[in-house]
Amino acid sequence: MQTRRETLHRSAVVASLLAATGLFPQFAWAYNNTAFDAKSVPDVLKALGAGAPVASKDVMIEGPDIAENGAVVPVGASTTLAGPKQILILVEKNPSTLAAVFHVNDSIEPNFKTRVKMGQTSDVYVVAVMADGRALFAKKEIKVTLGGCGG
Amino acid sequence: MRMTKILAMAALVGLAASAAWAQKTTEEGIAEYRAMLQDGNPAELFEAKGEDLWKKPRGPKNASLEKCDLGKGAGVVKGAFVELPRYFPDTKRVQDLESRLLTCMETLQGFNAAEIANTPFGKGEQANLEGLVAWISSESRGMKFNLPQSRTEEKTMYEVGKRLFFARAGTHDFACASCHGTDNKRIRLQDLPNLTKPSGAASGFGSWPAYRVSSGELWGMQRRLNDCYRQQRFPYPRFGSDATIALAVYMGVTGKGGESVAPAIKR
């Protein structure tokens, strides 16, 4: 007789296996721990079931060239591509590369602004993941410097 | 032999020139970064809290702060920030916003002002003060500094503040003027406003309280001055002490006519 714990564990395993196959797009496991624990751009995309990223002029990243403080770095992520399923923000050199996942549908524009923490100067990626799993990106190097004693 | 010397000189000049060019770009880069943070200043979260705290009955007397006189009459908040510090007949003192709030919190709400003054920044009622100063200062945003200097007490505080500003002390023989007494000074990437001149004083004095992104904290002028003392290796001033109020009078009066942008957003 299975304990509740075992049942939960089993269903978790099954669900993550299904998620890996891409049968349940973004709703399979609402919070993708594997993706948020991944430490490189390719690993993040693999965990999300997306393909290898391809640079695209139709994906745009907005951000400062230099951030006075890495605690708050404004990033704008958008795309002119039709029908993206997710917009991602990744900070390559962060302990966990994936910063945010935005799910896109017909009700909103694929255009988001937020602020992320950066541990050090790094490339910041905006990735648009399409329904068929294709991943298109734009990237920008943002320099991070800690300011002095004032301000 | 001579040729290598000339080439070495040329290389050095080239390096210096490119470093200077890179420096200008860095400054512009920082300015752009700061501009990008203007929309959506987390200080707004503190402002919302402060407005709430002003209106909410609290403390042993279960009263709100709505009868607090910040210098323009009981309950008048709009425009009060740009006229502080000023003299208050009921306490017979020149007070800044934070010490005046302590007075009101004690007389109207029954809090113990001395206890709050001794509470570390960001804790307990000090955290509530952050919200209050954020909101009260926001109610004067865009208005021009116009500290009253009609009473002897106010004029005296200005003179005291000026003396304190230039007085060198402590282990490093620093004064406020060491960093803020001339134009174009900088600590690493922080431009230091010249607080002895009207435009510098207005921008320096008028940008506190501020949200500091590096710590995600809202700093009032008392905390800012406290930290200045720390950086100069001076003993810490008491919260709401005459010394801090005098310095605020000096800066505010020097910055007369300048616009307040508080609460601002800082590194």
Next chain:
Amino acid sequence: MGDPMRIRAQVAGANAVVRVLMAHEMESGQRKDSAGKMIPAWHIQDVTATLNGKTVMTAEWGPAVSKNPFLQFTVKGAKAGDKIGISWKDTKGDSRTDEATVS
């Protein structure tokens, strides 16, 4: 339940631009306290936005989103008077929902 959010929703053509400031520590789990112990991660994981009760956006955030997060997005077909709802849920299971009217 955390502190209230600040939500501003303004009409822009046929859409509404929504700007949100959330009050949250967003502890990354990378910092040490003064005693040298790691401060455990504590951050918003799920964000949802609704337009007149219907979900229009969902997002997942990691610890790298800044403290007191700022978020801006554009809702299609929103007009003045419509209600925008924003909800978040964090790693401790705490959650918060706030509403604003499109102006």
